[in-house]
Amino acid sequence: MTALNWNRLDDEGFERLLFALLSDVRGYDNVQWLMKTNAPDRGRDVSAWRVRADELTDVDRERVIVQCKHWPNRSVSPVDVAEVLAKVTLWEPPPVDILIIATTGRFTADAVKKVEDHNAHRTRPRIDMWPDSTLERLLDRRPHLVASFNLR
Numbered sequence: 001m002t003a004l005n006w007n008r009l010d011d012e013g014f015e016r017l018l019f020a021l022l023s024d025v026r027g028y029d030n031v032q033w034l035m036k037t038n039a040p041d042r043g044r045d046v047s048a049w050r051v052r053a054d055e056l057t058d059v060d061r062e063r064v065i066v067q068c069k070h071w072p073n074r075s076v077s078p079v080d081v082a083e084v085l086a087k088v089t090l091w092e093p094p095p096v097d098i099l100i101i102a103t104t105g106r107f108t109a110d111a112v113k114k115v116e117d118h119n120a121h122r123t124r125p126r127i128d129m130w131p132d133s134t135l136e137r138l139l140d141r142r143p144h145l146v147a148s149f150n151l152r
Helices: 011-024 078-086 109-120 132-140 143-148
Strands: 028-032 046-054 058-069 098-103 126-130
Touching: 011 028, 011 046, 011 058, 011 143, 078 098, 078 109, 109 126, 126 132, 132 143
Parallel strands: 058 098, 098 126
Antiparallel strands: 028 046, 046 058
16 A cells, blocks of 8 residues: 555545545445535535445444545644534434544544544444545555546
């Protein structure tokens, strides 16, 4: 796995990449990129439904919101996490089950702690952190997206 050149993307390109990634993955439905980049989206850049089929209990659908932070030279702080989390109620109903904070940078130690503390209480939404390393791993499995966004 090699590093991706995040500087080839602008903010809109990063949102487009996350939209394309979720659209490309089996198990995500109704992927939407509804608002212009840098619009007052209240932190909702991309939304989708994660659909899991279980032969015994039918189908489970979880509402997923993705907050995109194209910050290759900056880390997500606990204040950034708190700001996004505070906006969740503005997107409901229906309830948000999973909040993904995706960044081309990393998370500070305090931001990781804040997310882990939040998730330990099992309150909605569960927060998933997608730093650059996670995105590189996800995109390594999808070379067509890496090529179409000219990330190498």
